[in-house]
Amino acid sequence: MAGTVTEPARTDPARIRNFCIIAHIDHGKSTLADRMLEVTGIVEGRNMRAQYLDRMDIERERGITIKAQNVRLPWRTAPDTDDAGIVLHMIDTPGHVDFTYEVSRSLAACEGAVLLVDAAQGIEAQTLANLYLALENDLTIIPVLNKIDLPAAQPEKFAEEIAHIIGCEPDDVLRVSGKTGVGVPELLDEIVAKIPAPTGDADGPARALIFDSVYDIYRGVITYVRVVDGRISGREKIKMMSNGVTHELLEIGVISPDPKPVESLGVGEVGYFITGVKDVRQSRVGDTVTLQHKAAAESLGGYRDPKPMVYSGLYPIDGSEYPLLREALDKLLLNDAALVYEPETSAALGFGFRVGFLGLLHLEIVRERLERESGLSLISTAPNVVYRVVMEDGTELVVTNPSDWPHGKMEKIFEPIVKATLIAPSDYTGAIMELCQGRRGALTGMDYLSESRVELRYTLPLGEIIFDFFDALKSRTRGYASLDYQEAGEQESQLVKVDILLQGEAVDAFSAIVHKDKAYAYGVMMAGKLRELIPRQQFEVPIQAAIGARVIARETIRAIRKDVLAKCYGGDISRKRKLLEKQKEGKKRMKMVGRVEVPQEAFVAALSNAEPSKK
């Protein structure tokens, strides 16, 4: 058998180390990954670009990873040898609470995790949540402080903090600088020494875990897998265990750092395959891949369908762009297994789509990609969560849109809740508690991570978090707090639907489901905003906030009394006519709510969280 022991398809599992990096958004994960590519020699310095592994523009610009990445790196077996006998598979994980499930699958593909913490910031809530996920998956944790080159770095303090959290000695915490490269080779050596090699049944039926799946316009869906048992080779038909569908393998390979076709992938190896399918739904994250002719009996477990947590209406600002929006969504769907949508019509906004998202960031990313990749301008309605309503007659319905809120007698209403973790300097404990209490949170625990930093655990309704919670948290803690949360089932709540009526006519885009104690505040806020945003009409326009038939707040837009140009500009009739023509053009762009002319901008402004600008 020719070739070295680290050649793909023939690597001894004992020489493989699979690891991921757990880090907060700007704690330098991508930069560290860049240095690893350099240090292991697979990307030469001159070909290096920042955030090498982040594929999407949005990822590079925002400095976040949305899709999991992976790369196969050669490394020495020990610090004192040149023997490049080790294969490192680094699996980069998405870095946001919306993608917790994807993170968990990436973690499941590894034996160890690098816990990367900014030496000037300390651990953040999201990192902590992912750390707990890693510990649940029995991963070996290698604690690392990054950015030790920063003048503001406090490695002693934060090493102590990390030691306190994971139960190691402060001296066990490695210190690196992704920027200068200091400590990176030592970190790789530590990974080799500490992280267990993968184990699996090389002769058993093949089983591989899908930890990511992306759509490429040239090649179709590219699926990333970690082989657990057996071997998957390019000549065979594979089978998805969640639904039994089989596919021909067109290509199988590894990323190092560019895709490289190989014959097969064995136990512990990480790589990709291409089957020619065009939709990531046919190759879902978390699914187990086996071979058709010698199929495994049991899947690796842990698979679940993505479940939208947040819904919002997406509408083109220019109604004629509706077909474009449909096309753009269809295209995005190929690359986003979590996206769900259906057509929706709003009296106020026209034709659009009701779209389900994993969370707020997912919403933002989808919206941004639609606008960027298809040149659309969109309005999104206020996001809402999924409610379960049990009617008095025992029937049950799931509401994803305030417009579908039932009218009849409701026995019980359930809303999704989350377990939230907040970490902040302890000075802000009071501010955070006040915020969470105002959002109907229940404190479930509190720990001091160090003398000056506190971790608070709350149960909160998800519906409260998706409405400007991040902004409120940021402003109350001057940006020092971090938040993470996980679904935690549902709770019964006294929720009502608040409608906003213009001249007695409900404007669907402004309806919201809120707790009954907050209905009044929402009504006053929305009515006040609209009074500022809607121009005066020829008649008085009452703005009402109502729960069913009961009006809870009211504002009035006084009738306009003067809309005439007094003078004739010395016979300059053209000027007058052009002015009128311009006004008529403006009128055409108005949306009619009953008889009330509402400028498009008013909808946009009212639906954004920003304060309305004064007229």
Next chain:
Amino acid sequence: MSTHLPLLPAPEPPPPDSRPGPSWLPASAREQLATTPFGLYVHVPFCATRCGYCDFNTYTSDELGPGASRSEYADTAISELRMAAHVLGPDLPTVQTVFVGGGTPTLLPAADLAAVLAEVRDLFPVAADVEVTTEANPESVTPASLARLREAGFTRLSLGMQSAVEHVLAVLDRRHTPGRPAQAAAEARAAGFEHVNLDLIYGAPGETDADWDASLDAVLAAPVDHVSAYALIVEDGTRLARQIARGEHAMPDDDVLADRYERADRRLNAAGLGWYEVSNWATGRAARCRHNELYWAGGNWWGVGPGAHSHVGGLRWWNVKHPAAYADRLLQGYSPEHDRELLDGDQRAMERVMLGLRLRDGLPLEHLSDAGRVRAAELVHERLLEATPWSRGRAVLTARGRLLADAVVRDLTD
């Protein structure tokens, strides 16, 4: 018969920045020339000082270059009058109205204004009952100059009063004393002017309801048969606009302007001055300004002077703005036209509604589209159009409708 009338032969090619003049009128514009009322407007672009709110085409220097200085201006205007007669001829329309506006026409010697008027009579057939108006500032007329103007054939005097209250006049940069306009009106009556108008502006920064009442008192006590009252419009680029931007003055409030308008309308009507155009009131049909009516009723007029606008049979054009450029064009024998637009059918229909609705006589409903007529019925219901005239086939604005005239026009022309 050729309708293409070449203009004066050009001695040199026109300057690169000037467009060709109205060397001919399109046949369509000429069609109704004989049967459409015709007037002349003469712009006098000089003022002693510039008022802070004013964005009219006027200059305070009296030396603006060859042909454009005050002393030569009448001659320059006369050369455009000759050009007008040449273009409109050979069958010239009869002049029904002449209006000399500005600026401050009475900054020119009465003899100059008389010379311009004499030239009109030389060039054009003039109606026996021709209305000849000049605007004037109260401080720029004397019993003697008024007598001279009356003698020259001026029949109507329009005085810029603006306000009877000192602090309001000061905000507006007006130089006359509060009592002077009424006195000038009396002098005009004494000189034999049958029709005298006072112009008011309401809504100036600092003006109170009581101030406005005082101005209305003063107007009603003066011997005039016509009153114009305009809401102060803060035009971009004026000193007033800059003062407001700097926070030195408050922007006039639309509701306050509406109150002032309603108050003026009520008091003027009570005193026998009925509205006949959104911003104009007169003691009777004979006291109305016929030249102004010409604008609103779609008549023809030739505007003489820098920046002056003209309309003949659906062709609108306007002259170059600066007096020096204007005079230079004429001195070289070119048309002073800066640009023009020939209205299409839709634009003419739209203008008919826009202009006709401003008048008390209103707009015949048949000038509206089908949709417009349906909307008109609704507007009667909304009390923006008067019910009785509507039942007789005319759209006439109510007092509330006058304040919302532009909105009504937009509604009726959708």
